[in-house]
Amino acid sequence: MDAIFLQLLNGLDKGGAYALIALGLTLVFGTLGVVNFAHGALFMLGAFCAVTFQKLLTISLKVRDTSITFFEAYKEQPYLEIWFGELGSTIIDWALPLSILLTIPVMLLVGLAMERGLIKHFYKRTHAEQILVTFGFAIVLQEIIRHFFGANPIPTPAPDIVSGSAPIGAWLGLSESLVYPWWRIIYLLFSITVITLVFAFLQLTTFGMVVRAGMQDREMVAMLGINVERKFTIVFGLAATVAGLAGMMYAPILPPDYHMGMDFLVLSFVVVVVGGMGSLPGAVAAGFLLGILQSFASMNEIKSILPGIDQIIIYLVAVLILLTRPRGLMGRKGVMEE
Amino acid sequence: MNFSETGNNLKLMLIFSAVILTMPLWLAPIGAGYPDLLQKFVIFGIFAIGYNILFGLTGYLSFGHAVFLGIGSYTAVWSFKLLTMNVLPAILLATIMAGVAAALIGYISLRRSGIYFSILTLAFAQMSYNLAYSVLTPITNGETGLQLSQQDPRIIDRAFSTAGEGLPSTELFGISMSGYSGFYFCAVVLIIAFFFSLKIFRSPFGMKLQAIKSNQTRMKYTGFNTRPYLMTAFIISGMYAGLAGALMAVTDPLAGAERMQWTASGEVVLMTILGGVGTLFGPLLGVGIIKYFENIFSAINEETLHHLFSFLPGFLESLMVTITAPFVGEGWHLTLGVLFMVIVIFLPGGIMEGMDRIKKRFRHQGDDNDPPGEGVDQ
Numbered sequence: 067m068d069a070i071f072l073q074l075l076n077g078l079d080k081g082g083a084y085a086l087i088a089l090g091l092t093l094v095f096g097t098l099g100v101v102n103f104a105h106g107a108l109f110m111l112g113a114f115c116a117v118t119f120q121k122l123l124t125i126s127l128k129v130r131d132t133s134i135t136f137f138e139a140y141k142e143q144p145y146l147e148i149w150f151g152e153l154g155s156t157i158i159d160w161a162l163p164l165s166i167l168l169t170i171p172v173m174l175l176v177g178l179a180m181e182r183g184l185i186k187h188f189y190k191r192t193h194a195e196q197i198l199v200t201f202g203f204a205i206v207l208q209e210i211i212r213h214f215f216g217a218n219p220i221p222t223p224a225p226d227i228v229s230g231s232a233p234i235g236a237w238l239g240l241s242e243s244l245v246y247p248w249w250r251i252i253y254l255l256f257s258i259t260v261i262t263l264v265f266a267f268l269q270l271t272t273f274g275m276v277v278r279a280g281m282q283d284r285e286m287v288a289m290l291g292i293n294v295e296r297k298f299t300i301v302f303g304l305a306a307t308v309a310g311l312a313g314m315m316y317a318p319i320l321p322p323d324y325h326m327g328m329d330f331l332v333l334s335f336v337v338v339v340v341g342g343m344g345s346l347p348g349a350v351a352a353g354f355l356l357g358i359l360q361s362f363a364s365m366n367e368i369k370s371i372l373p374g375i376d377q378i379i380i381y382l383v384a385v386l387i388l389l390t391r392p393r394g395l396m397g398r399k400g401v402m403e404e
Numbered sequence: 405m406n407f408s409e410t411g412n413n414l415k416l417m418l419i420f421s422a423v424i425l426t427m428p429l430w431l432a433p434i435g436a437g438y439p440d441l442l443q444k445f446v447i448f449g450i451f452a453i454g455y456n457i458l459f460g461l462t463g464y465l466s467f468g469h470a471v472f473l474g475i476g477s478y479t480a481v482w483s484f485k486l487l488t489m490n491v492l493p494a495i496l497l498a499t500i501m502a503g504v505a506a507a508l509i510g511y512i513s514l515r516r517s518g519i520y521f522s523i524l525t526l527a528f529a530q531m532s533y534n535l536a537y538s539v540l541t542p543i544t545n546g547e548t549g550l551q552l553s554q555q556d557p558r559i560i561d562r563a564f565s566t567a568g569e570g571l572p573s574t575e576l577f578g579i580s581m582s583g584y585s586g587f588y589f590c591a592v593v594l595i596i597a598f599f600f601s602l603k604i605f606r607s608p609f610g611m612k613l614q615a616i617k618s619n620q621t622r623m624k625y626t627g628f629n630t631r632p633y634l635m636t637a638f639i640i641s642g643m644y645a646g647l648a649g650a651l652m653a654v655t656d657p658l659a660g661a662e663r664m665q666w667t668a669s670g671e672v673v674l675m676t677i678l679g680g681v682g683t684l685f686g687p688l689l690g691v692g693i694i695k696y697f698e699n700i701f702s703a704i705n706e707e708t709l710h711h712l713f714s715f716l717p718g719f720l721e722s723l724m725v726t727i728t729a730p731f732v733g734e735g736w737h738l739t740l741g742v743l744f745m746v747i748v749i750f751l752p753g754g755i756m757e758g759m760d761r762i763k764k765r766f767r768h769q770g771d772d773n774d775p776p777g778e779g780v781d782q
Contacts, residue, residue, distance in 0.1 A: 101519055184745075184749075187749065191752075193518055193519045194463070194465045194522075195748055195752060197465065197519070197522060198465075198673065198677060198744070198748045199744075199745055199748040199749060201670060201673075201744070202674075202741050202742075202744035202745035202748060203741070203745060204741075205737060205738075205740065205741030205744065206738060206741035206742055206745065208737075208741075209730075209735060209737045209738035209741060210730075210738065212734075212735075213730045213735055213738070328666075328667065332526055332527075332530050332666065335523050335526065336523065336527055339520065339523050343519075373538075373539045374534075374535055374538050374539030374540075377531070377534035377535060377537075377538050377539070378531040378534055378535060381527040381528070381530055381531040382531070384523075384524075384527050385512060385524060385527060385528075388515075388516060388520060388523075388524060389512065389515055389516075392516065392520075
């Protein structure tokens with residue numbers, strides 16, 4: 067029972083990341099009609115925003131280490147600590163959540179620039195060409211990051227207070243030994259919040275209404291005198307921001323390296339396809355569903371019956387869905403049906 | 405097929421063979437005349453030619469072709485381990501195995517088209533890659549990669565001779581497949597492979613594949629069932645990839661799962677696009693350019709750059725070095741990515757299209773009646 071509950075949490079957690087990436091992917095596809103293979107790279111970029119922010123905060127001065135008296139020893143002390151003392155250390159400790167201040171503007175900017183500079187010119191081209199050019203762009207982003215940050219994963223810790231585990235077993239009246247990392251719980255809550263915000267934005271605001279209308283019939287909206295292109299540029303920026311936030315928050319779970327985006331890209335494409343191209347609820351549902359399936363498949367009991375199933379379950383499900391339900395779980399009629 | 409067409413083929417094949425076989429001579433002046441690189445040109449050439457049969461003719465963008473490359477390599481190494489060090493059974497078995505795998509994957513993937521096809525092949529590629537690293541470790545030897553060892557049975561070889569000292573090398577009836585002999589063997593295979601692709605391009609079958617690319621719906625209304633044609637194209641291109649994988653194992657008898665990664669599939673797409681999708685020579689051109697510059701660029705370091713820009717005044721020199729440094733050495737992939745984007749954005753037809761445009765421009769300049777540049781947009 068405990069094991070199952072734990073796997074469920076694990077799955078929801080992973081599913082949260084999948085859902086966030088897939089949400090942006092399908093939003094871009096539904097509105098702009100562009101297949102964005104660089105979306106994984108945007109996720110990676112978000113994670114590196116967190117890394118950069120942390121590095122910025124810990125810019126240090128070499129000072130004499132007074133605790134060692136035998137010889138002249140020096141240690142690095144961050145400027146923040148020198149200037150603000152205790153408060154400075156606290157700020158450094160909270161670098162990751164604070165890096166949201168950097169992530170949102172940077173990702174928004176990257177998204178807008180990418181749409182205006184590159185994607186815009188590919189509205190009318192074939193899907194194959196869209197895939198290829200964004201794939202090339204993903205390589206470029208990835209290599210730029212590698213040039214500045216190196217090829218090794220960079221550990222990016224969460225604040226001290228949430229680096230331990232939460233006694234969820236005790237909360238829910240299950241066994242006391244059932245614990246779960248705080249940060250993963252936060253990630254799950256965070257992803258649910260962001261997803262809710264995106265949906266609220268699309269459902270409750272005038273801007274969202276226009277976007278939804280544009281997803282239905284782009285030409286009609288344009289004929290009503292609305293500048294659809296402008297709106298869609300913003301949608302792309304929004305999608306990039308969501309992917310970036312997903313990456314930023316994922317940094318403590320998986321130390322970012324330059325090719326983490328590629329691994330997530332394939333998975334999130336599978337998620338989008340399973341959910342149904344262009345369907346937002348589909349993407350979210352499929353993200354959580356596949357996350358849970360994957361974590362259950364990696365249980366030892368199941369692996370002993372079907373060895374290797376944890377490695378391929380997602381792809382297997384995707385193949386089955388694509389063959390039996392060509393539109394995906396919640397795909398709308400007429401969207402990408404060849 | 406009429407006489408002139410075959411004559412054309414013959415002439416083309418003769419020139420092509422001559423060009424390929426004399427590669428060590430004419431590539432030597434630009435520093436690419438050594439066997440290691442030449443083998444790479446030829447092997448990836450086969451891979452790209454095969455890929456072009458699928459993507460170039462039918463327009464189906466597969467992102468999982470490296471799987472067949474990997475399967476070819478594994479099969480070839482197993483053939484070296486179990487049967488004989490002779491390369492012929494190895495490449496034969498590898499091609500067949502890749503064909504079988506292509507039939508399985510193709511049977512499912514080809515039920516869908518467009519982006520769904522790309523994603524299905526991608527899913528299969530990831531599945532195979534993950535499996536090769538986990539459950540299939542007894543077959544693939546996981547992260548270490550599959551290698552030859554002293555304890556291998558090598559049944560056929562043992563029937564004729566006893567095991568020698570050290571690891572045996574791959575051979576073709578006594579000729580060792582390393583260095584130039586390896587290159588010439590691969591070159592002959594490439595020539596044969598090219599001949600087949602030429603035949604396919606110029607056959608009714610090839611025409612039907614092209615018809616699928618331009619308008620599949622119309623093709624279906626005309627009464628053709630397109631699936632068998634697509635299947636055949638997919639299997640053939642899979643077999644080409646398997647053959648290329650086997651040749652990789654021939655020149656260097658080990659196989660690793662990283663050959664199956666989807667970024668490896670991306671590489672062949674890139675080569676094909678760079679040269680020119682759907683053209684006969686384009687993919688080969690793309691392979692040559694990418695592999696050559698990969699070789700040159702990855703060898704450059706900052707010192708060479710300083711040397712290169714030493715004619716400039718001091719601050720300009722360091723500026724140029726700072727600008728170019730990210731693009732060379734380890735950063736070769738950055739150059740590749742930028743090149744890829746530039747090609748897709750400005751020259752979707754690849755270098756072959758670029759050459760056509762230049763040719764047209766020259767023709768127009770000779771002809772006064774037409775304003776220059778008129779034909780360029782067409």
